[in-house]
Amino acid sequence: MNSMVHKEWYLINEVEQLDSPALVFYKERITENIAILTKSISSLSRLRPHVKTHKNAEITRLLLEAGITKFKCATIAEAEMLGICGVPDVLLAYQPVGPKIDRFIQLIRSYPETFFSCVIDNTFSLQAIALAALSAGVKVGLFLDLNGGMNRTGILAGEDALKLYLQADLEKGVEMRGLHVYDGHIHDADLSIRKEKAAAVLVPVRELSRQIVENGLPQPVIIAGGTPTFPVYAEMEDLECSPGTFIFWDKGYQDAFAEQQYLPAALVLTRVISLTDATKITVDLGHKSVAAENVLQKRVYFLNAPFAKMISQSEEHLVLELEAGHGFRIGDVLYGLPVHICPTVALYGSASIVDQHQVTAQWKIISRERKITI
Numbered sequence: 001m002n003s004m005v006h007k008e009w010y011l012i013n014e015v016e017q018l019d020s021p022a023l024v025f026y027k028e029r030i031t032e033n034i035a036i037l038t039k040s041i042s043s044l045s046r047l048r049p050h051v052k053t054h055k056n057a058e059i060t061r062l063l064l065e066a067g068i069t070k071f072k073c074a075t076i077a078e079a080e081m082l083g084i085c086g087v088p089d090v091l092l093a094y095q096p097v098g099p100k101i102d103r104f105i106q107l108i109r110s111y112p113e114t115f116f117s118c119v120i121d122n123t124f125s126l127q128a129i130a131l132a133a134l135s136a137g138v139k140v141g142l143f144l145d146l147n148g149g150m151n152r153t154g155i156l157a158g159e160d161a162l163k164l165y166l167q168a169d170l171e172k173g174v175e176m177r178g179l180h181v182y183d184g185h186i187h188d189a190d191l192s193i194r195k196e197k198a199a200a201v202l203v204p205v206r207e208l209s210r211q212i213v214e215n216g217l218p219q220p221v222i223i224a225g226g227t228p229t230f231p232v233y234a235e236m237e238d239l240e241c242s243p244g245t246f247i248f249w250d251k252g253y254q255d256a257f258a259e260q261q262y263l264p265a266a267l268v269l270t271r272v273i274s275l276t277d278a279t280k281i282t283v284d285l286g287h288k289s290v291a292a293e294n295v296l297q298k299r300v301y302f303l304n305a306p307f308a309k310m311i312s313q314s315e316e317h318l319v320l321e322l323e324a325g326h327g328f329r330i331g332d333v334l335y336g337l338p339v340h341i342c343p344t345v346a347l348y349g350s351a352s353i354v355d356q357h358q359v360t361a362q363w364k365i366i367s368r369e370r371k372i373t374i
Contacts, residue, residue, distance in 0.1 A: 007357065008303070008304075009026070009029075010026070010267060010303055010304075010335045011335075011357060012024070012269075012354055012357060012358075012359060013357045013358050013359075014358075014359070015269070015333050017359065018269060018352055018359065020269050020270050020271040020284055020285075020333070021268055021269065021270050021284055021285050021286075021289035021290075022268070022269040022348075022351075022352055023266065023267075023268060023269075023344070023345065023347075023348040023350070023351040023352070023365075024266065024267045024268070024269055024351060024352050024353075024354055025059075025248070025265060025266050025351045025352070025353050025354065025363065026265045026266070026267075026354050026355075027353050027354065027355045027360070028355055028356065029263040029264070029265035030059060030062065030247060030248070030265045031062065032263055032265075033246055033247055033248070033249065033262045033263055033265055034062060034063060034066050034247070035066075036246070036261060036262055036263075037049070037243065037246050037262075038066055038067065038068070040230075040231070040234055041234045041241065042234075042237060044066075044067045044068055044069075045069070045070070046234075046237075046239065046240050046241060047068050047070065047240070047241060048070040048071060048072045048089075048091065048223055048240045048241065048242045049063060049068060049071060049072065049242060049243055049244060049246070049247070050071075050072045050073065050074070050093070050226065050242050050243065050244030051071055051072070051073050051078050051081070051082065051244070051367070052073065052074045052075075052078065052244055052342055053244040053245050053247050053248060053341060053342045053345065054247050054248065054345060054365075055077075055078060055081070055345060055346065055365050055366065055367040055368050056081075056351070056363055056364070056365055056366065056367075057081055057084060057085050057363075057364075057366055058363045059247060059363075060081065060082060060085045060087065061085055064085065064086075064087065069087070069088045069089055070087075070088070070089040070090075070091075070240065071087050071089070071090050071091070072090075072091045072093050072223070072242045072244075073090065073091070073092055073093065073367075074092070074093055074094050075092075075094065075367065075370065076092070076096075076100060076103045076104065076107060076370075076371070076374060077366075077367040077368075077369050077370055077371055077372050078092075078367040079092050079104075079107055079116065080107055080110075080111075080367070080372045080373065080374050081366050081367040081372065082114065083107060083110065083111030083114045083116075084111075084366075084372075086113060086114070087114055088113070088114060088115065089114070089115050089117075090114055090115070090116050090117070091116075091117045091118070091119075091141075091143065091180070091223065092104065092116065092117065092118040092119070093118075093119055093143075093145075093180060093182070093223075093242075094118065094119065095118065095119050095120055095121060095125050095145065095153065096118055096125075096129065097125065097128075101128055101129055101132050102132065103374050104116070104118060104129075104140070105132050105133060105136045105138060105140075106374050107374050108133075108136075108138045108140065109136060109138060110373075110374060115141060116140070116141065117140070117141030117142060117143055117177055118140065118141070118142065118143075119142070119143045119144070119145035119153075119180050120142055120143075120144065120145060120164075120168065121144070121145040121146075121147075121153055121154050121155045121164075122155070122164070123164065123167065126142070126164065126167065126168050126171060126174070127171070129142070129173075129174060130168075130171040130172065130173045130174045131173070132173075133173030133174055134172050134173035135173075138173070139173065139174070139175055140173060140174045140175070141174075141175050141177045142168055142174050142175065142176050142177060143176075143177055143178050143179060143180040143221075143223065144161060144164060144165050144168070144176070144178070144179050144180065144220075145180050145181075146161065146179055146180065146181040146205060146208075147181075148181040148182065148183045148201040148205070149183065149185055149186075149197075149201060150182060150183065150184050150185040151185075152184075154180075154181070154182075156204075157179075157181075157204035157205050157207065157208040158204065158208070161208055162208060162211050162212065162215075165208075165212055165217075165220075166212075166215060166217070169217055176217070176220070177220070177221055178220035178221030178222055178223065179205060179208065179209060179220050179221070179222045179223070180222075180223045180224075181201060181202075181205055181222070181223070181224050181225075182224075182225070182226060182242075183197075183198060183201050183224070183225050183226070183228075183229055184226060184228075186198060186201070186225075186228055186229055187228045187256065188228075189256050189257070189258075191231065191232075191257075191259050194228060194229055194231075194232055195232050198224075198225065198229045198232045198233065199232075201224075202224070202236075205222060205224070206222075209222060221240060222238060222239050222240065223239070223240045223241075223242060224239045224240070224241065224242075225239075225241060225242060225243075226242060226243060226244060226245075227243040227244060227245045227246055227253060227257070227260070228253075228256075228257060230243040230246070230260070231259060231260065244342070245341065245342065246260070246262050247265070248264070248265045248266035248341045248345075249262040249263060249264045249265060249341070250264065250266075250337065250338050250339060250340060250341035250344075251264075251300070251301045251337045251338065251339045252294075252298070252339040252340055254337075264337050266338075266341055266344075266345065266351070267303070267335050267336055267337055267338075268285060268289060268290050268300065268336040268338060268344065269333060269334075269335060269336070270283040270284055270285035270289070270318070270333070270334050270336055271283060271284055271331055271332065271333055271334070272328050272329065272330055272331060272332045272334070273317075273330070274330070275328075275329075275330065276319060278324050279321055279322060279323065279324050279326070280311065280319055280320065280321050280322075281319075281320050281322065281326070281328050282317050282318065282319050282320070283317075283318050283320065283334055284316060284317065284318075285300065285313075285317075285318045285334075285336060286313060286314055286315045286316040286317050286318060287313060287314065287315050288315050288316065288347060289316075289344075289347060290336065290338050290344050290347070291338060291339070291340040291341075291342075291343040291344045291347070292313065293340065293343065294339055294340060296310045296312070296313060297309070297310055298339045299313070299338070299339055299340075300318075300336040300337065300338050300339060301336065301337045301339065302320075302334045302335065302336050302337075303335045303336070303337055304333075304334060304335055305320070305322065305326075305328070305334055307322065307323070308320040308321070308322055308334075309321045309322075345365060345368070346365070346368045347368075348365055348368070349364065349365060349368065350362045350363060350364045350365060351363050351365060
C-alpha cells in the first residue's frame with residue numbers, strides 16, 4: 001500500500017544526511033530540460049546555451065552528449081571550464097579589458113581544440129585584442145556586440161557599427177564571425193509583446209548584416225537573445241539562440257514565462273533553527289545562501305510551505321511567518337525554489353545531486369570562482 005503513495009518530486013530520502021543550507025540539483029529533471037530545449041529548435045547547430053546559470057562541468061558534458069557543440073559564457077573561468085570539457089566553440093560574451101585580454105589569449109593557447117571568440121564594441125578594444133593575438137601567434141574570433149535597447153554594452157546597429165565591423169575585418173590576429181545582440185530588457189509576461197519587441201530589435205541588426213555582405217564579407221552569424229525571447233528566435237532559421245536559465249528554471253521564470261514548460265531542477269534546502277514565536281520560524285537561509293537582489297518577498301518560494309511569508313533576512317537567517325499551528329519543528333527541512341537561480345548557484349561551492357530521491361553525488365560549481373587556473 002505504501003508503494004502507491006504519491007511522493008513529491010523534490011523530497012530527498014535520508015535528507016537528514018545533508019547539512020544546510022544546501023544547493024541541490026535534480027539530475028533527471030536537468031536531463032528532461034535539455035530534451036525539451038533540443039526539441040524546441042530546428043537544428044542543434046543553432047543552439048548556443050549560456051553556462052552562467054549552472055557553471056558546472058558535469059552539466060556541460062550532458063549538453064555535449066545531447067549534441068550541442070556551441071556555448072556562451074560571461075567570465076574567463078566559465079570559458080576555461082568549457083575548454084576543460086572540450087567544447088568545440090565558445091563565445092565569451094564579455095569584452096575583455098586590461099589583464100583579461102592576456103588571460104583570454106592564454107586560454108586560447110591552453111585549449112587549442114576549442115575555438116574561442118569574444119565581443120567588441122569599440123576601436124580601442126579591437127586594436128588591443130588584435131595586437132595581443134598577433135603577438136601571441138593566435139587567432140581570436142570576434143563578434144560585434146550590438147546594443148539592442150538594453151543600454152548596457154554594445155554599439156548601435158548603424159553606420160558606426162558597419163565601419164567598426166569592416167575595420168575589424170582588416171585587422172590581423174582576429175577573425176570576424178558575426179553579430180551578438182542580447183535583449184535582457186525584454187521580459188514581458190505576454191509572449192506576443194515579447195515577439196513585437198524582439199522583431200523591432202532585429203530590424204537594424206538584419207539591415208547591418210545585409211550591408212556587411214554587400215561590402216563583400218561573408219554572411220555574419222547572428223547570436224540573439226536569452227531565455228525570455230528564446231521561443232521567438234527559435235522560429236527564425238537565421239539566428240543562433242542563447243538560453244541559460246532553462247537548465248534549472250526558477251520561480252521567477254516559472255511565473256513570468258508560462259509558455260515555456262521547463263521543470264524546476266535546482267532547489268535550496270534549509271532547516272528550521274528556531275521557533276521564534278507561535279507563528280514565526282527562523283531558517284538558516286540568509287543572504288549568503290540565496291540571491292538577495294530582489295525585494296524580500298521575491299527571493300525564494302518554499303514548495304512545502306507555499307504560504308510562508310518572509311519577514312526579515314540577514315546574512316545567515318531568514319524569518320518566516322506562518323499560521324498558528326503550522327506544525328514545523330526544530331530541524332525540519334524546507335525545500336526552497338529560488339526566484340533567481342543564476343546568482344544563487346554562484347553562492348555555493350558544490351551541489352548535491354539527487355536522482356530518484358537519492359543523493360548520488362556532489363558536483364563542484366567549478367566556474368563560480370573568478371579563476372580556475374588562468
